[in-house]
């Protein structure tokens with residue numbers, strides 16, 4: 001995995017006791033990174049008390065995700081198959097709503113940030129490719145905000161450089177939240193050697 005694609009999860013300071021949701025998860029590179037953080041003390045016999053729900057709406061990609069996650073043999077992951085914007089309300093054993101400490105919202109996008117390694121993206125690029133994804137990206141991120149605990153953290157990311165797909169989505173979320181959500185400046189631990 002490229003180091004830059006590890007940044008969103010690295011910003012979240014994921015702990016073994018966290019409830020984590022990965023909203024757009026396949027093929028699972030960020031999901032795997034989350035699991036590694038949650039299972040950091042597994043070899044000392046400590047099974048994480050938290051859990052991770054990895055969601056992917058596309059059935060084929062969901063199967064790829066499930067296959068990739070199987071390799072981790074993890075006791076704390078579940079794979080689901082919803083559209084991110086429609087992830088249902090869930091309840092805990094005590095009937096309280098299930099909300100998440102950490103959410104990864106790595107949305108489907110135009111992919112124009114990957115042109116360096118995939119030149120075909122440039123051949124097919126036009127302004128609409130990014131602009132037309134704004135509503136979907138916003139709807140997925142909105143659902144994420146609703147599923148977040150107070151004091152929780154959500155990383156919004158895409159592999160696009162288009163401000164409509166990035167800054168505009170975040171700006172709209174901030175405006176709608178009327179001060180309930182804030183941009184957080186994390187201290188990212190070095191990714192070198194990971």
Ligand SMILES: C[S@@+](CC[C@H](N)C(=O)[O-])C[C@H]1O[C@@H](n2cnc3c(N)ncnc32)[C@H](O)[C@@H]1O
Nearest residue numbers: 024025026027028029030058083084106107108
């Ligand atoms: C950028 S990729 C995710 C990459 C993944 N997070 C990783 O690091 O390996 C975006 C994913 O979002 C999925 N997707 C498409 N529409 C979606 C929706 N409405 N809700 C959630 N995910 C969606 C795509 O099928 C794709 O697998």
